[in-house]
Amino acid sequence: MFSIFQYSFIQNAFLAGTVVAIVGGFVGYFLVTRGLTFAGEALSHIGFAGAAAALFVGVDPIFGLLIFTIAAGIAIGIFGKDLREEDINIGIVMTLALGLGALFISLYNGYAEQAYSILFGTILGISHTDVLVTLIFGIGTIAVLAAIFRPLLFSSIDPEVAEARGVPVRALGILFLVLVAVAVSMSVQVVGVLLIFTLLVGPAATAIRLVHNPLGAATVSIALALAYTWLGIFLAATGSWPVTFYIATISFVVYLPVRLLTART
Amino acid sequence: MSSFLELLQQSFVENAFIAGTLIAIVSAIIGYFVVLRAQAFAAHALSHVGFAGATLAAVLGISGLLGMSGFTVAAALGIGALGKRIRGRDVEIGMILSFALGLGVLFLRLYTNSASETVSVLFGSILSVTHMDIILTLAFGIGTLIILASIFRPLLFSSIDPEVAEARGVPTKMLSILFMFLLAITVAEAIQVVGVLLVFALIVAPAAAAQHLTRKPFSAIAISIALGVAFTWGGLLLALATSWPVSFYIATLAALTYFIAIKVGHFARPHARAAHEHSNGEYVKAA
Numbered sequence: 001m002f003s004i005f006q007y008s009f010i011q012n013a014f015l016a017g018t019v020v021a022i023v024g025g026f027v028g029y030f031l032v033t034r035g036l037t038f039a040g041e042a043l044s045h046i047g048f049a050g051a052a053a054a055l056f057v058g059v060d061p062i063f064g065l066l067i068f069t070i071a072a073g074i075a076i077g078i079f080g081k082d083l084r085e086e087d088i089n090i091g092i093v094m095t096l097a098l099g100l101g102a103l104f105i106s107l108y109n110g111y112a113e114q115a116y117s118i119l120f121g122t123i124l125g126i127s128h129t130d131v132l133v134t135l136i137f138g139i140g141t142i143a144v145l146a147a148i149f150r151p152l153l154f155s156s157i158d159p160e161v162a163e164a165r166g167v168p169v170r171a172l173g174i175l176f177l178v179l180v181a182v183a184v185s186m187s188v189q190v191v192g193v194l195l196i197f198t199l200l201v202g203p204a205a206t207a208i209r210l211v212h213n214p215l216g217a218a219t220v221s222i223a224l225a226l227a228y229t230w231l232g233i234f235l236a237a238t239g240s241w242p243v244t245f246y247i248a249t250i251s252f253v254v255y256l257p258v259r260l261l262t263a264r265t
Numbered sequence: 266m267s268s269f270l271e272l273l274q275q276s277f278v279e280n281a282f283i284a285g286t287l288i289a290i291v292s293a294i295i296g297y298f299v300v301l302r303a304q305a306f307a308a309h310a311l312s313h314v315g316f317a318g319a320t321l322a323a324v325l326g327i328s329g330l331l332g333m334s335g336f337t338v339a340a341a342l343g344i345g346a347l348g349k350r351i352r353g354r355d356v357e358i359g360m361i362l363s364f365a366l367g368l369g370v371l372f373l374r375l376y377t378n379s380a381s382e383t384v385s386v387l388f389g390s391i392l393s394v395t396h397m398d399i400i401l402t403l404a405f406g407i408g409t410l411i412i413l414a415s416i417f418r419p420l421l422f423s424s425i426d427p428e429v430a431e432a433r434g435v436p437t438k439m440l441s442i443l444f445m446f447l448l449a450i451t452v453a454e455a456i457q458v459v460g461v462l463l464v465f466a467l468i469v470a471p472a473a474a475a476q477h478l479t480r481k482p483f484s485a486i487a488i489s490i491a492l493g494v495a496f497t498w499g500g501l502l503l504a505l506a507t508s509w510p511v512s513f514y515i516a517t518l519a520a521l522t523y524f525i526a527i528k529v530g531h532f533a534r535p536h537a538r539a540a541h542e543h544s545n546g547e548y549v550k551a552a
Contacts, residue, residue: 092520248370
């Protein structure tokens, strides 16, 4: 059963998947506490347009993802003063981005395989370049997030007091969205554009309901994301069902009882 | 030019226009209420659930529209049971929708190794809609319009002012559930034209744009219908002329029109700029 680990594509998948899960769990904690889950969804859809555009011009999709999502993250940080989950404006922008993505995919000789893998993840087929990019950006993101953990936490819980105490709330907000953009871009490789929630929101939302202190919740969030990802890759590698399906189902199946049986903090 | 006209006379094109027009009309009217009731995200979620239905239908070999409708209706009733507090439940709804998509991915893998099937479910396939689905679309669409016409006034009342409506004896909870049911059917239909991912363009965008231009219900609905039909016809014609995807055109036309409508709305009704508290407790941005 463990003989699968001798294959390099499995090793790559686990390596990249581990980094993605840690980043996702960590960033996800703040995404949920700051109420920005819908923004995460929007960034992933915008990322799709970027990935498709990259394919169209013959570049590795991960770069298209990173460029578009970071740009969008900064734009949202600067212009989006009031991000509520039902903001129709964001929905319309998402729709436009998806439509553009559809166009680029169809122009790319109508090659639906790549569309499928961007939309639903391709961790079992991840390329060497992408593993490297994932490692670099992932470690960078974790380092930055660890460095700004306290001020970011402060400005998430009580922005006005934080501002008064000299915390650069606005700058942190924009920086955070850039980190979300990177996390989203990386997670797309594992679960695809459409299922970002399963890695970025599921573990964090579950952890927050179980553990009340911030550091503890963030840790549990990371641990859950890792567990889901490892289990998902392992199950998919030993069978023929998709990684994304396993991660989505595990994420949901763990979240549901926790959600139903615990009170909101 | 003459070959383009010949193209327009092909039966698959005629089917696309017939089904597309009806779907645009129904979507626009339902969309008016979706925007009024601030349920755009629920509509988005329903379309993702529809993906699981469509792929399961493919595995079982039944009509895609039936499969989608089955799933969306079930999900809609679930959402309706959650009550009107949809707002603040983005995490819950997002998780359910991800689970549904995950199921859809599995069904897709079981059904086919062909990725182009995925693309057509996700991005629409009105130009290849089957005969069975046209008939179902007509049936569902006309049925939806009839029901909407008969509950129009009470639905409008309970959307704008649920507490007063309730006090006046309007069965608001039942209307909510019925509305969600109609929304589910409409979403399933809209998916045929623009695909799972772009349902917003047909259901939300026309109505949202219209509501930036006018507050009067009948005018808003009329504008909404006109826009929806315009997007659909425009999309179909452009797609046929350039062979770029229909849904890309509809999404782009919808988005551009929406943002223009915001600007025009600011000009025409500057006094309505401030956000106001809706009487049902929902926070709705006025034009």
